[in-house]
Amino acid sequence: MIKICIKKELHGSNAAMSLDVDLTLNAGEFIALTGESGSGKTTLLRILAGLEEANGEIKVNDTSWLNAAKTLPPQKRQIGFVFQDYALFENMSVLQNLLFVSINKNLALRLLEITELTELQNRYPNTLSGGQKQRVSLCRAMMNEPKLLLLDEPLSALDPLMRRKLQDEILTLHREFNTTTIMVSHDPSEIYKLASRVIVLNQGKVTSDGNTKEILLKTQGSQKFSFTGELLELKKVDVIFIAIVAIGQQLVEVVLSEEETSELSIGDKVTISTKAFSPIIS
Amino acid sequence: MFEPFLISFKLASITVIVLFFISLPLAWYLSQTQSRLKPFIEALTALPIVLPPSVLGFYILVSLSQNSPIGAFFKNVFDVSLVFNFTSLVIASCFYSLPFMVQPLQSGFESINKNMLEASYIAGKSKCETLFRVALPNIKPAFITAIIVTFAHTVGEFGVVLMVGGSIPGETKVASVAIYEMVELMNYKGAHIYSAIMLGMSFIVLLSVYVFNAKHNRKFGLKR
Numbered sequence: 001m002i003k004i005c006i007k008k009e010l011h012g013s014n015a016a017m018s019l020d021v022d023l024t025l026n027a028g029e030f031i032a033l034t035g036e037s038g039s040g041k042t043t044l045l046r047i048l049a050g051l052e053e054a055n056g057e058i059k060v061n062d063t064s065w066l067n068a069a070k071t072l073p074p075q076k077r078q079i080g081f082v083f084q085d086y087a088l089f090e091n092m093s094v095l096q097n098l099l100f101v102s103i104n105k106n107l108a109l110r111l112l113e114i115t116e117l118t119e120l121q122n123r124y125p126n127t128l129s130g131g132q133k134q135r136v137s138l139c140r141a142m143m144n145e146p147k148l149l150l151l152d153e154p155l156s157a158l159d160p161l162m163r164r165k166l167q168d169e170i171l172t173l174h175r176e177f178n179t180t181t182i183m184v185s186h187d188p189s190e191i192y193k194l195a196s197r198v199i200v201l202n203q204g205k206v207t208s209d210g211n212t213k214e215i216l217l218k219t220q221g222s223q224k225f226s227f228t229g230e231l232l233e234l235k236k237v238d239v240i241f242i243a244i245v246a247i248g249q250q251l252v253e254v255v256l257s258e259e260e261t262s263e264l265s266i267g268d269k270v271t272i273s274t275k276a277f278s279p280i281i282s
Numbered sequence: 283m284f285e286p287f288l289i290s291f292k293l294a295s296i297t298v299i300v301l302f303f304i305s306l307p308l309a310w311y312l313s314q315t316q317s318r319l320k321p322f323i324e325a326l327t328a329l330p331i332v333l334p335p336s337v338l339g340f341y342i343l344v345s346l347s348q349n350s351p352i353g354a355f356f357k358n359v360f361d362v363s364l365v366f367n368f369t370s371l372v373i374a375s376c377f378y379s380l381p382f383m384v385q386p387l388q389s390g391f392e393s394i395n396k397n398m399l400e401a402s403y404i405a406g407k408s409k410c411e412t413l414f415r416v417a418l419p420n421i422k423p424a425f426i427t428a429i430i431v432t433f434a435h436t437v438g439e440f441g442v443v444l445m446v447g448g449s450i451p452g453e454t455k456v457a458s459v460a461i462y463e464m465v466e467l468m469n470y471k472g473a474h475i476y477s478a479i480m481l482g483m484s485f486i487v488l489l490s491v492y493v494f495n496a497k498h499n500r501k502f503g504l505k506r
Contacts (some may be wrong), residue, residue: 075404076406089420091420143405256424
């Protein structure tokens with residue numbers, strides 16, 4: 001069990017704010033940390049890793065990582081950290097990157113096998129693709145046999161196909177080692193697939209914390225489908241109006257009546273929802 | 283007849299080695315610190331670039347002579363004089379060439395992805411181990427540049443050497459001083475030969491630095 005209770009003044013992009021977090025993590029949990037950029041997610045991760053200072057307390061099982069008297073340096077925390085930009089040691093081969101952390105060669109070979117990197121073990125980072133680099137970085141983090149695995153937007157620089165593949169591997173590794181994990185992510189499908197608990201951070205404060213389903217499925221009442229998007233265009237076609245709405249990466253057309261359009265203007269944030277009907281999934 | 287060159291090379295080699303061990307921790311500290319003292323230390327290490335060699339030489343001469351506390355201490359305790367001998371040349375060269383070693387190393391360390399260093403700390407490695415196993419191997423071009431430019435700059439020095447070492451044949455008479463004396467004595471033939479050798483060597487040294495860096499950039503992407 002990990003207890004976190006920290007405070008830190010931040011001078012972020014939108015004026016000063018304070019990070020104020022009080023959380024308890026259960027062993028083996030996979031937690032997704034989400035929220036707008038500048039809400040303090042990365043800072044929270046860096047404080048947990050010991051890379052940034054903060055006031056308060058962090059207690060992992062019976063060991064105190066942070067309290068009023070002392071701050072345990074990152075070297076002694078036994079954590080795994082995966083950076084968005086991989087941060088591999090460029091002067092070492094894949095295998096050397098892993099063995100740098102710990103000389104446990106059996107573990108290294110096993111991790112490389114799980115992530116299908118065995119054949120690349122003697123390659124150097126600059127000869128690898130982004131997805132391969134991030135897998136090495138993941139393996140390197142696991143070499144520490146971490147008490148806490150921290151993933152800072154690990155997949156955001158990768159294309160969708162590679163993302164899905166790595167999500168599967170993260171899941172496999174989590175099942176295999178049952179490491180308590182915190183992953184920063186903005187991608188709801190990724191969070192849904194991997195995490196059992198979601199924590200939403202806004203302006204340095206936890207605004208929601210709970211089961212993935214409860215927090216991510218934004219439907220209310222008897223609504224079955226509900227999407228939030230941005231209104232891009234409103235045009236009149238004969239007697240009806242057609243609205244073009246951008247939802248994520250997709251554009252959809254919605255038919256509206258004249259009175260429905262009266263309160264809308266271009267650029268509005270709108271919710272499109274519908275009640276029971278039988279959708280076709282193909 | 284090539285004794286002055288040998289002295290120049292010996293001086294430059296020793297200076298490079300001594301300076302490397304002084305500059306490595308200094309450059310590492312400067313690249314990592316956020317202390318308010320940083321600009322002061324940076325300005326101090328850069329001073330030899332702008333200071334006339336005669337000024338630098340004068341101060342070194344004054345502070346190492348037997349009339350100064352430092353000079354007197356070495357004379358009384360170790361019975362060595364710190365001026366007008368080879369040792370004094372090494373000391374003077376270390377001051378004179380300090381920025382040429384510190385600055386490339388420092389900017390090399392500063393260009394390293396900070397996350398890479400943090401990944402090493404998280405892996406349980408101390409700052410010192412990170413310096414030798416992660417930072418230094420990843421700034422090879424800066425490292426090579428620092429070594430070679432320091433070497434070349436030491437071979438090329440003149441004013442400081444003349445002030446602190448004088449021109450004792452076989453002891454402190456380096457190539458640049460030898461050329462100066464030949465011209466004084468109107469031995470233009472000797473001066474031509476020596477100068478041509480210096481010119482050719484300097485060019486080859488600089489060329490090799492640029493060729494190495496170009497190769498390295500091609501191998502590791504053009505970013506660095």
